[in-house]
Amino acid sequence: MADRLTTRPGWMSVVCLLGLAAILIHCVTAIPADYAAKRAALIKAEKSLRTGGTGSSLSHDEQIVDKILMLEKRKLIEATRMNGSNFAARYNFLNMTARADMEATRGFQIIKKMPKGGVLHVHDEAITSIDWLVSNVTYRDNCYMCVDSSDFRVNFHFYKSPPQDAACVWRLVSAFRGESGDAAAFDKTLHNNLSMVVADPATAYPDLNTTWTRFLAYFAQVEGLVLYAPVFADYLWEGMLQFREDNVQYLEIRGLLPQVYELDGTVHDADWVLNVYKQGVAHFVQQYPDFTGARFIKTSLRFKNSSDILSDVKEAMRLYLQNPGFVVGFDLVGPENYLHPLIYYVDDLLYPSKQNPPVKLPYFFHAGETDWQGSAVDYNLVDALLLNTTRIGHGYALYKHPLLKDRIRKQGIAVEVNPISNQVLKLVDDLRNHPAAALIAENFPLVISSDDPAVWGAAPLSHDFYVTFMTMIGEDAGLATLKQLAINSLRYSAMQPMEIQKAVTQWKMKWDSFIQQVIRDFTSSDWGGEDRVTDEL
Ligand SMILES: *[C@@H]1O[C@H](CO)[C@@H](O)[C@H](O)[C@H]1NC(C)=O
Numbered sequence: 397m398a399d400r401l402t403t404r405p406g407w408m409s410v411v412c413l414l415g416l417a418a419i420l421i422h423c424v425t426a427i428p429a430d431y432a433a434k435r436a437a438l439i440k441a442e443k444s445l446r447t448g449g450t451g452s453s454l455s456h457d458e459q460i461v462d463k464i465l466m467l468e469k470r471k472l473i474e475a476t477r478m479n480g481s482n483f484a485a486r487y488n489f490l491n492m493t494a495r496a497d498m499e500a501t502r503g504f505q506i507i508k509k510m511p512k513g514g515v516l517h518v519h520d521e522a523i524t525s526i527d528w529l530v531s532n533v534t535y536r537d538n539c540y541m542c543v544d545s546s547d548f549r550v551n552f553h554f555y556k557s558p559p560q561d562a563a564c565v566w567r568l569v570s571a572f573r574g575e576s577g578d579a580a581a582f583d584k585t586l587h588n589n590l591s592m593v594v595a596d597p598a599t600a601y602p603d604l605n606t607t608w609t610r611f612l613a614y615f616a617q618v619e620g621l622v623l624y625a626p627v628f629a630d631y632l633w634e635g636m637l638q639f640r641e642d643n644v645q646y647l648e649i650r651g652l653l654p655q656v657y658e659l660d661g662t663v664h665d666a667d668w669v670l671n672v673y674k675q676g677v678a679h680f681v682q683q684y685p686d687f688t689g690a691r692f693i694k695t696s697l698r699f700k701n702s703s704d705i706l707s708d709v710k711e712a713m714r715l716y717l718q719n720p721g722f723v724v725g726f727d728l729v730g731p732e733n734y735l736h737p738l739i740y741y742v743d744d745l746l747y748p749s750k751q752n753p754p755v756k757l758p759y760f761f762h763a764g765e766t767d768w769q770g771s772a773v774d775y776n777l778v779d780a781l782l783l784n785t786t787r788i789g790h791g792y793a794l795y796k797h798p799l800l801k802d803r804i805r806k807q808g809i810a811v812e813v814n815p816i817s818n819q820v821l822k823l824v825d826d827l828r829n830h831p832a833a834a835l836i837a838e839n840f841p842l843v844i845s846s847d848d849p850a851v852w853g854a855a856p857l858s859h860d861f862y863v864t865f866m867t868m869i870g871e872d873a874g875l876a877t878l879k880q881l882a883i884n885s886l887r888y889s890a891m892q893p894m895e896i897q898k899a900v901t902q903w904k905m906k907w908d909s910f911i912q913q914v915i916r917d918f919t920s921s922d923w924g925g926e927d928r929v930t931d932e933l
Pocket residue numbers: 474475476478479
């Protein structure tokens with residue numbers, strides 16, 4: 397969108413503010429033409445540096461959609477900046493009110509419909525909504541639950557007959573639900589038991605440890621549901637449905653390939669589990685040919701000892717070689733702050749490159765998900781780079797490392813930015829201060845992703861895209877930046893170049909029809925029509 401100050405040289409009006417007590421005085425100042433020209437040139441040059449900055453050749457229709465988005469964005473931002481109104485996107489995402497306020501905006505509704513490309517950073521047990529777990533999985537036969545006497549939270553498991561456990565007494569969910577007398581209310585308590593969303597996150601999660609403890613507890617709680625063999629494939633299927641519904645066409649799932657169990661006690665190994673992923677994805681793409689597909693990044697846990705990690709690296713090499721085009725690499729997960737840094741495992745991680753001939757195992761390391769500058773965990777960024785990581789998970793601390801940043805940019809290593817995750821897990825409170833705002837301003841290779849959307853009740857990608865739009869790309873950046881972020885998510889994927897091309901073609905068709913859809917919606921009487929928008933801007 398054209399900036400009024402930069403497109404009309406000569407004398408022009410500027411709104412200036414003199415804060416005098418609570419009185420705001422608007423005054424009009426004249427700007428000399430030569431100054432205005434220099435100013436316009438400087439602003440234009442800087443804008444061209446940002447993500448989507450040079451691809452500013454939006455079509456006529458795209459410009460209309462841009463205006464539709466920007467009209468509301470500017471209003472919300474200006475009303476807050478000038479009049480102290482409430483700006484929902486600056487609150488913690490766990491705040492239910494803020495979330496509802498964001499969802500009520502036109503911007504959110506448009507971004508939800510926007511084809512956003514792929515999600516390149518998401519974890520296996522946090523992709524499908526808690527709503528589905530409660531409304532579908534807990535209604536299945538043989539689903540048991542118990543309320544843990546230590547934290548009063550529910551755990552779930554499928555059993556033929558449950559074990560005796562005094563600290564957590566197992567009974568059928570259907571029995572609890574029947575006794576409650578109000579299935580809907582009961583289901584709501586189950587939902588609240590699993591979700592991190594609360595009315596007042598600052599009270600519920602006062603510090604980092606409480607937050608991480610609660611976050612990790614989610615995984616322990618849902619494992620008994622998700623890792624039951626008949627559920628496991630459905631969980632993936634439903635997850636892909638939800639991503640597709642959120643207008644995401646491609647996924648790279650990081651997963652542990654944990655043991656999946658049957659009612660009779662049989663457990664399935666990693667190859668069986670991987671096969672469920674492979675077949676599930678293939679079947680899904682067959683049923684929904686507009687969905688590009690999914691790839692798998694094998695993960696291991698960074699609390700393991702070095703010899704266990706070495707076996708996991710070898711296992712990942714084997715899976716990578718045996719499943720070309722599906723298993724795309726390896727990563728280490730778990731709280732970076734207090735678990736082992738990459739350097740602790742350096743021999744194990746160098747193992748593939750030390751083989752004769754060297755074996756390629758692409759890495760996708762979580763690195764720099766910290767605000768502890770100069771610490772061992774901060775230096776995970778150094779090791780990720782030296783170990784030739786393909787992308788960096790989070791890279792939150794990267795802005796404090798000019799040399800690493802420069803090399804990472806030159807090598808085209810994309811950073812996977814997960815704004816809401818970083819906020820919920822307390823790296824940054826107000827996303828306007830997220831360091832990726834500076835990276836986007838310089839078109840750094842990056843993608844927006846969602847990490848563990850189910851845990852905090854986020855949509856697969858729309859909420860992360862929306863908060864990025866509202867808080868991290870600037871008041872004067874709109875559709876061109878969002879479009880580039882969507883393209884980035886395919887371009888920096890682990891697909892082969894030909895597959896990326898095909899995916900971008902699929903995306904472009906969706907994009908064009910999205911643009912037409914928004915224009916149709918907008919010119920309908922609801923939103924007032926193109927003329928009104930053009931007038932107001
Ligand atoms: C601030 O409030 C005043 C008075 O209600 C209103 O006239 C003005 O348009 C508002 N400004 C913004 C930027 O919302």
